[in-house]
Amino acid sequence: MKILIVTAEMQLAQDIRRYLEQEDNLCELTADMNEGRSLIGQFSYDCILLDLSFYGEDGLRLLQDLRRGKGSDRVIVISAKNSLEDKVMALKAGADDYLSKPFHLAELSARFEAVTRSRFLKAATHIVFQQLKIDTASRAVYIADRDICLTKTEYELLLFLIINKGNVIAKNTIAEHLNGQSAIHPESYDIIYEHIKNLKRKLVSEGYRIKSVYGSGYKFIACV
Template sequence: MKVLAVEDSREIAVSIRDFLSREGYICELAYGFEEAREKLALFTYDCILLDIMLPDGNGLELLKFIKKEQIQSSVLILSAKDALDDKISGLEGGADDYITKPFHLPELHARLRAIYRRNRLAGSNMVSFNEITLNTDTLEATVNDIVLDITRKEFELLLYLVVNKNRVLSRQSIAAHLWGDYTDNLANFDFVYQHIKNLRKKISAANGADYIATVYGLGYKFNATSA
């Protein structure tokens, strides 16, 4: 999962990033309204952790921007203990959930996973397509009931492809989703090709169909229509 944490307290923001990174997430930080808006205009995120009180704006206004621009990211509000009105306004404005400060990082992680399952995986930790099954809790992928020997990045890549089946995904968007926004300035994305190649080989070894189509000049597509 790729997360943007919008939080003006650098101590809290860094602790969130470090914790989520240890859990295998890509977590980017924005310390203010304008910085967050710029990132949201350039990059995509699965979930946004949104503090209400920002030094150069209000988090609820940023939420309005997210909805107006139809940014397809879940939103978890980071709310002050006594800010009931902010919680209500945030939920009515389209936020998915809120967590009250101070919070424990494992609880934040649990809320993120719940939102992701609800919004992207239809409430389940299991994602299946024909002979392919992915367990997002155990990070286990099976093809024809054979457990694949894949890396975490290969699992995340396969999940990203399956969840976005029949959509063309550019090499740049795949790289940014799995490795973070710093890849935006790389000269090439040959490492994405290598991961795709390895994934295809391992699925084929388990007698799985090759659903991953190369769209020349653009990227890749999990081609479910030809299943």
């Protein structure tokens, strides 16, 4: 992936770039909002990481301009602010995701993959992993041509895990994906645990697992 990082916190930017480039991504950095606008206007990026901590209204205007112009660019907002109001404001302005500081670089990497893959999923009619097939048009799931009966939330959870297969997905990332802003409420995690338990039960007999990674989250894998 080609990623543009727009932040005045250059130590953080360097740490992010080192981590992401170990995963074969190409990262460009800028601390200047005007330079960021210029780069976005000249070049195409798979994803833009925009730090609203330093740019305030200018950052929000850039986000709005992106959505009016180069709508295919995916944007992840990071910020030191963690209030519901700030998250809603950024998402309404056009952000694809919102991550509050401090965060783990592994989670940021997973979110990059999720938002960029979602762009291609919109045009895809079938998602295939080994013998598991998801028909995104009919929202049907098949394993070795057997129909797997899932609830709406189980389907969304499986699709999210599939597009992030091989990565450990934090429970709060799953909660935010499924529940949006209501994920900030602690009881939302209890609901997530229940959906994961039910999906695990339906998949394990078919040769697939949702592995719990202690203290980190969940990972979708094929049974050995």
